[in-house]
Amino acid sequence: MPKIISETLWELAAADVQKRQSEVEDESRSVEPSERTVFLIGSKAGGKTSILYRCLDKEEFPKPTLALEYSFGRRTRGHNTCKDIAHLWELGGGISLSDLVQIPISPSSIRTLSIILVLDLSKPNSLWETMERLLHSTQEQVNKAFQQQQQERGSGSNQRTRVLPKDYPDRELINPFPVPLLVIGSKYDQFQEFDSNQKKLICKTLRFIAHYYAASLIFTSIKSESLMSKTKVFISHLAFGTDKGKTMSTDSTKPLIIPAGTDSFGQIGTPPSSDVTSLQARNPKDLWKKVYECTFPQETVREKKELKDPAKDPQYGEPQIDAMRAQKDQELEKYKRDVAKSWKGLNFES
Numbered sequence: 001m002p003k004i005i006s007e008t009l010w011e012l013a014a015a016d017v018q019k020r021q022s023e024v025e026d027e028s029r030s031v032e033p034s035e036r037t038v039f040l041i042g043s044k045a046g047g048k049t050s051i052l053y054r055c056l057d058k059e060e061f062p063k064p065t066l067a068l069e070y071s072f073g074r075r076t077r078g079h080n081t082c083k084d085i086a087h088l089w090e091l092g093g094g095i096s097l098s099d100l101v102q103i104p105i106s107p108s109s110i111r112t113l114s115i116i117l118v119l120d121l122s123k124p125n126s127l128w129e130t131m132e133r134l135l136h137s138t139q140e141q142v143n144k145a146f147q148q149q150q151q152e153r154g155s156g157s158n159q160r161t162r163v164l165p166k167d168y169p170d171r172e173l174i175n176p177f178p179v180p181l182l183v184i185g186s187k188y189d190q191f192q193e194f195d196s197n198q199k200k201l202i203c204k205t206l207r208f209i210a211h212y213y214a215a216s217l218i219f220t221s222i223k224s225e226s227l228m229s230k231t232k233v234f235i236s237h238l239a240f241g242t243d244k245g246k247t248m249s250t251d252s253t254k255p256l257i258i259p260a261g262t263d264s265f266g267q268i269g270t271p272p273s274s275d276v277t278s279l280q281a282r283n284p285k286d287l288w289k290k291v292y293e294c295t296f297p298q299e300t301v302r303e304k305k306e307l308k309d310p311a312k313d314p315q316y317g318e319p320q321i322d323a324m325r326a327q328k329d330q331e332l333e334k335y336k337r338d339v340a341k342s343w344k345g346l347n348f349e350s
Contacts, residue, residue, distance in 0.1 A: 033082040037089065037109040038239050041101070041134045042118030043126065044094030047186040050222045051118065052090060055232045065092030068100045075240045086239035095130055098137040105141045107149035113142070114180040114238035121191035121219065124202055124296040128289060131209065135177070142178045164214060169264035173284075174212050180260075181215035182234055188221040188255055196253075198295065201272050203252040205292050211263045212285060216244070219255035227255055234259075 040048045049062040049069075056073055073086040089104035091097060105113060115138055119127050162176050185191070185206060191199065210217035220231040230247060237244035249257045250267065271291035273279075281287035 033077075034084045034112075034241065035087065036084075036112040036114065036239055036241070037087045037104060038114050038116060038235070039101075039104045039138075040088070040090040040116045040118060041098075041138060042091075042094070042116075042184075043120035043123065043130050043186070044092070044096070046094075046118045046120035046123075047222060048090055048092075048118045051184065051186065051220065051228075051231065051235075052088060054222060054228050055235050056088075065090055067092055067097055068103060070104075073239055075236075084240050088239070095133045095137075098134060101138050101141045102144075105138065105145050107145050107152060110142065110145040110149060110179070114182070115177070116182045116184060116235065116238070117215075118184045118186050119206070120187055121185045121202065122187040124194075124198070125299045127202070127296070128205075128292055129298045129300075131183075132289075135213070139178060146178070162214065165261070168214070168261055170211070173265065174214055176214035180238060181213055182238060183210050183215050183217045184231065184234075185217070185219040185256065186221070188219045188227065189223050191219070197272075200252045201292065201295055203256055204268055204272060205288055207250065207256065207258065207263055207268045208265075208285075208288050210258060210260075211265065211268065214260055216260040217256055217258045217263075219257070230257060 040052060042048055045064070049065055052071070053060070053062045056071065069090045069092070071088045071090075073088060074083045075086075076083050087104075087109070091100060117131065117134060119131055121127075162178060162180070164171055164176055183206060185202075191202075194202075206217060209215075216234055218227075218231055218234055220227040222228060230245070233242075233245045236242045244259055246259075247257050248259065248262055249255060250263065271288050273291045273294065275294070279287060279290045281290055
């Protein structure tokens with residue numbers, strides 16, 4: 001009898017081990033690596049590259065973004081060997097190069113696309129215009145990409161807007177951005193020096209904008225390890241689908257940290273102005289814009305028509321190629337001079 005029990009226990013143990021191994025193998029086969037696209041836009045020299053480098057744990061010094069730059073991040077999921085990939089695009093030049101949004105926003109990327117809007121808190125006089133124009137250009141391209149995808153796949157396969165939960169705050173009053181959106185207020189260390197009333201207006205305005213577009217909002221500074229750590233959590237959520245955390249702060253005297261769906265118009269309140277009733281506005285967003293511009297008149301952002309030649313930018317230097325180009329440039333100049341001399345020697349008089 002004892003022998004039978006011993007053999008039975010051994011067989012049960014062996015069967016249990018085999019079952020667990022089989023489950024792990026099945027799980028490994030079922031888990032496929034995911035690919036997502038994250039597109040960073042925002043204020044010129046607002047710290048987009050610095051934030052991205054910190055999130056990717058890059059140690060090199062960030063260089064100014066010339067136009068549109070691509071990088072990627074990888075993350076191993078659990079104990080599996082497959083790695084999720086995040087395609088990271090960054091638009092330089094503020095609003096001057098907004099036409100380039102069509103490159104990262106395409107029918108092939110639209111289903112896994114997220115937008116990060118970085119706004120320079122230290123420059124409130126260009127904050128609203130930068131936000132408005134970049135989001136407008138981005139949304140237009142997103143809609144075009146959805147339309148192109150519908151044409152490629154046939155009617156009935158298009159879903160242009162995000163589907164929010166039925167209990168999402170102010171669901172009937174907001175205008176959700178068509179893809180997940182994260183608003184980052186950068187250079188919080190400089191923003192702290194502002195007058196308390198100015199800080200309150202900027203905080204409430206950005207809270208309204210974020211909630212209006214069903215976006216998350218966070219203030220950060222590359223000089224604060226704590227804030228960068230929290231920012232990395234939000235970006236990782238968009239890039240790899242990780243948990244975005246439960247930290248929340250709506251106090252204007254502290255850095256704002258507001259995950260999408262945790263704020264409401266009731267909590268934000270009305271625009272902080274005594275002249276609200278006298279302002280002519282078409283809708284709540286227009287009203288907030290007018291109140292904001294009363295305190296921070298928006299400077300016209302000049303678009304540069306002549307872009308810097310990347311071939312002459314030292315950060316893109318290639319010694320052999322540059323030497324060959326310099327030689328060709330010299331040969332071209334010599335050719336121009338020779339042609340000019342030959343034309344001067346010709347007599348066109350009849």
